[in-house]
Amino acid sequence: MMLKILRFIILASLLTALIYFLNNSREIKGTHVPPLGKFIDPFNGYLQNAETENLSYEEIIADSSLQKQVTVVYDSNNIPHIFAENDDDLYFTQGYIIAQHRLWQLEFQTHAAAGRLSEIIGNNENIIAFDRLQRRLGMVEGAKASLEEYLKHPEMKQILNRYADGINAYIDQLNYKDLPIEYKLLDYKPEKWTILKTALVLEYMVNSLIGWDNDVANTNALKLLGKEKFNFLFPDNLPGIDPVVPTLRPWAFDSIRHINADNNYPYDFIYDTIPRSNPQNGSNNWAVSGKKTKSGYALLANDPHLGLNLPSLWFLMQLHSPNVSVTGYTFAGAPGIIIGYNNKISWGFTNSPRDQRDWYKIQLKDDSRKEYFYDSTWHPVAWKTEVIRIKNSSPFIDSVGYTHHGPMVYDHQFPGNGSNESLALKWIGHLPSRVLFSFYYLNRASNYQDYEKALKYWDAPSQNIVFASTNGDIALRVEGTFPLKWPQQGKFILDGTNPNHDWAGFIPHEHNAFMLNPERGFVSSANQHAVDTNYPYYTYSSTNEYYRNRRINRLLPEMSNITPKDFMKMHTDVYSIKAEEVLPLLLDSLGTLSLTGKHQEILNELKRWDYQYHPNIKAPAYFELWWKQFQGLLWDELKKQNLPLPKPNEFTTTYILRNHPGNEFIDRLETPEKETLTDLVTQSFTSIPGLVAGWEDRNKKAINWGNYNNVRLIHLARVIEPFNTQTLASGGSGDVINALKGSHGPSLRMIVEMSQPPKAWGVLPGGQSGNPGSPRYDNWVEKWVKGEYFELYLWDAKPADELSSYQQLFNPLPLP
Amino acid sequence: MKLSTKTILIAIIAFIIQQYFTFWSVALVAFLINILIRTGGFTSFLSGFLGVGLLWFLYSMYIDQNTLGIITDRIATLFQLPRVSLLLITGLLGGLVGGLAGLTGFSFYKIFERKKLTGYYH
Numbered sequence: 001m002m003l004k005i006l007r008f009i010i011l012a013s014l015l016t017a018l019i020y021f022l023n024n025s026r027e028i029k030g031t032h033v034p035p036l037g038k039f040i041d042p043f044n045g046y047l048q049n050a051e052t053e054n055l056s057y058e059e060i061i062a063d064s065s066l067q068k069q070v071t072v073v074y075d076s077n078n079i080p081h082i083f084a085e086n087d088d089d090l091y092f093t094q095g096y097i098i099a100q101h102r103l104w105q106l107e108f109q110t111h112a113a114a115g116r117l118s119e120i121i122g123n124n125e126n127i128i129a130f131d132r133l134q135r136r137l138g139m140v141e142g143a144k145a146s147l148e149e150y151l152k153h154p155e156m157k158q159i160l161n162r163y164a165d166g167i168n169a170y171i172d173q174l175n176y177k178d179l180p181i182e183y184k185l186l187d188y189k190p191e192k193w194t195i196l197k198t199a200l201v202l203e204y205m206v207n208s209l210i211g212w213d214n215d216v217a218n219t220n221a222l223k224l225l226g227k228e229k230f231n232f233l234f235p236d237n238l239p240g241i242d243p244v245v246p247t248l249r250p251w252a253f254d255s256i257r258h259i260n261a262d263n264n265y266p267y268d269f270i271y272d273t274i275p276r277s278n279p280q281n282g283s284n285n286w287a288v289s290g291k292k293t294k295s296g297y298a299l300l301a302n303d304p305h306l307g308l309n310l311p312s313l314w315f316l317m318q319l320h321s322p323n324v325s326v327t328g329y330t331f332a333g334a335p336g337i338i339i340g341y342n343n344k345i346s347w348g349f350t351n352s353p354r355d356q357r358d359w360y361k362i363q364l365k366d367d368s369r370k371e372y373f374y375d376s377t378w379h380p381v382a383w384k385t386e387v388i389r390i391k392n393s394s395p396f397i398d399s400v401g402y403t404h405h406g407p408m409v410y411d412h413q414f415p416g417n418g419s420n421e422s423l424a425l426k427w428i429g430h431l432p433s434r435v436l437f438s439f440y441y442l443n444r445a446s447n448y449q450d451y452e453k454a455l456k457y458w459d460a461p462s463q464n465i466v467f468a469s470t471n472g473d474i475a476l477r478v479e480g481t482f483p484l485k486w487p488q489q490g491k492f493i494l495d496g497t498n499p500n501h502d503w504a505g506f507i508p509h510e511h512n513a514f515m516l517n518p519e520r521g522f523v524s525s526a527n528q529h530a531v532d533t534n535y536p537y538y539t540y541s542s543t544n545e546y547y548r549n550r551r552i553n554r555l556l557p558e559m560s561n562i563t564p565k566d567f568m569k570m571h572t573d574v575y576s577i578k579a580e581e582v583l584p585l586l587l588d589s590l591g592t593l594s595l596t597g598k599h600q601e602i603l604n605e606l607k608r609w610d611y612q613y614h615p616n617i618k619a620p621a622y623f624e625l626w627w628k629q630f631q632g633l634l635w636d637e638l639k640k641q642n643l644p645l646p647k648p649n650e651f652t653t654t655y656i657l658r659n660h661p662g663n664e665f666i667d668r669l670e671t672p673e674k675e676t677l678t679d680l681v682t683q684s685f686t687s688i689p690g691l692v693a694g695w696e697d698r699n700k701k702a703i704n705w706g707n708y709n710n711v712r713l714i715h716l717a718r719v720i721e722p723f724n725t726q727t728l729a730s731g732g733s734g735d736v737i738n739a740l741k742g743s744h745g746p747s748l749r750m751i752v753e754m755s756q757p758p759k760a761w762g763v764l765p766g767g768q769s770g771n772p773g774s775p776r777y778d779n780w781v782e783k784w785v786k787g788e789y790f791e792l793y794l795w796d797a798k799p800a801d802e803l804s805s806y807q808q809l810f811n812p813l814p815l816p
Numbered sequence: 817m818k819l820s821t822k823t824i825l826i827a828i829i830a831f832i833i834q835q836y837f838t839f840w841s842v843a844l845v846a847f848l849i850n851i852l853i854r855t856g857g858f859t860s861f862l863s864g865f866l867g868v869g870l871l872w873f874l875y876s877m878y879i880d881q882n883t884l885g886i887i888t889d890r891i892a893t894l895f896q897l898p899r900v901s902l903l904l905i906t907g908l909l910g911g912l913v914g915g916l917a918g919l920t921g922f923s924f925y926k927i928f929e930r931k932k933l934t935g936y937y938h
Contacts, residue, residue: 005927007926008927015920018912037840037909040906041838041872042875047879051883052884721893722891722894772890773883
């Protein structure tokens, strides 16, 4: 009897242990393993995330907060069109639909913005550093400031709340079985959506669009080189620049402040810098007037370049209520349509590089770090404790000191151990933003005046906002919150003790540069200088674009009788003005050598090349390797161990080589000889075969541009390899219109013809679904690579043949 | 005979109960069925193993085929396994839970089972 009881107890314990083991996740050799039983159970686990070609969402949804029935009709491209009878129901349903397609992405972005990734990913050095940085940038503080502003406006508060209600209605009805697969893999659950999370999504966008200043590296270079050499290598302006808004006639206003403060910058070497957002976050947009098109209607094109991730950043949908009808691209977490068109107007964005972020060196009183010096007296530092919770581990505690400039992102604890400097960040991300109002009014705009009014709320990262309307107007406005600056202010680290170094207000909105129906019949932008030096305010950026914009401005004047097809072709143009300007210079300076077989072959390829970055040829890869190697030799003075230094951009490099071919930087410091330009060009050319062989060895495939450029879409979590795509055989490069490079490039493409009603075409890298188990996760990738489009639809009313297309009904409770 | 009856019963009830409950609900099914229908220890284990194991294997194969391997492909790559092994492991894991639960059921009813009276004095 006792033995039998014992046997039962042993077996029951074994069973319990087995179930416990299968019901929990664990770390095995640093690798996270999901709860195997839960995950593999075909009734509830990952297999339930598999979808077929047919949409299979909940078809009837009931919610007591709805006032009227809402219908969501999916068109042939699985794009949802929401038909609601009032805006309350409209934004509720938008929230629900975005959650239904993109829940994991929606929440992951906000965890990232708030510095909470360690909570879901676990103890990982890089992730903790990332979280610390978000905390130290004051992302949540910035989001709260904007949210406070929105809450002052009852209509915006209502939109945010209804959008959140919609997301939460979706979350509330989920079982484990229905969770996006990433939750199952990482073993966590979605939180309730809050309106602060929407503000965080916007804050994240602000950070990725302006988080790329060069101030610290510039300060290092200034100390290393002195002012004269610095200005030689890093000029603000050069001949041959083609700004977005050229000065055609005198500006109709005077600048309101132009004092020249003392330029006593802190002279420092700072050895460790925080990571910056990708400086390639660029874009193209343009619009032509009806004079230049075949149909006689204005035509608009936009392709914003951002990190290429899966799930795709953008989601396509139409919003329709008695107050608004608009189709276009939205991103997960923000109500409304961000880039799109309605029955009267269309609009799109490119980033306009402008310095909206500055660093102040803080002088602390003593090691207690309780007071800092400013304007001849001591002020208190407000210390905030940041608790970073880590999955399966004890939390990481950080503390961030706030000055009136902003948080001391750099201090004795961060980053690394390199420096003891305390640098406070001042950026527009800490200011309250009303940018959602811009989208709200753009969605409802019907002419140029409405567009202009909508952009009065654009207190956000600087953007070139292109516009076209059915009454024939085309326009482009450069909008953003632009701090007033004295010349050179913000190029280097500023003196945090000196009030003259503070931002002294902002450029008034009516002084922002714009173009409306210019004589030349088109407007365009591609992240080049926004204005020229005649513009009455000082403008600065370290990341201006020099080539794509000139290609666009070379093509558009030559074109007439333009059709949407022409613009589709233009979006995938891979002709490089950089190669056109650089390669002859290199070839002309190449010394006469006795060339071996491989060298001769490379030279022949390059001489035959037409500067097109096609995927299946070798010449672009040879050229890029050569040019990169050459620049390395040329700017060897700017390679110092551990010291971050800027490099002259390629346009400036070419300018210097042409105009100062004997300058001192040509000589290589590490050799006793004095090199000439020819020596550098020849030495770098000679190294190409070795570099090619090395690359081919590492990558186990033959080099060609497609392989070398390595265009891939990477899943947001970055650690789940099978959720990424393979290398896509695609042409392009950062300097050509089809700006595809690595995992960066056109995050959407859109073309709108402003006929009545307008016609539009679009595509995006990925698909509508965020689910790696859905065919709609990546079903548009091939189209996108090939430069193909599908038609977008703006329906005036629910289509009559309701039965033939897939739809979801949202019913108020109790049922009518 | 009892084996196939139990196996089929376990599979059917597990299929139904899994529509509502998490994976370890199958353990309860195999446990209870083996208390209600009594056999030897080995048959008890086998009924749970086959009932749940086959159910999981066949159902995962059905989803895999029905969705053209869209998710099984990715997960198999993630676990560095061939797709078919992933499905076999699915069956094996389910089988282990079911089998062990069946055996536990067997050991449970054995506690209360009286030995048949065979002696003169009892």
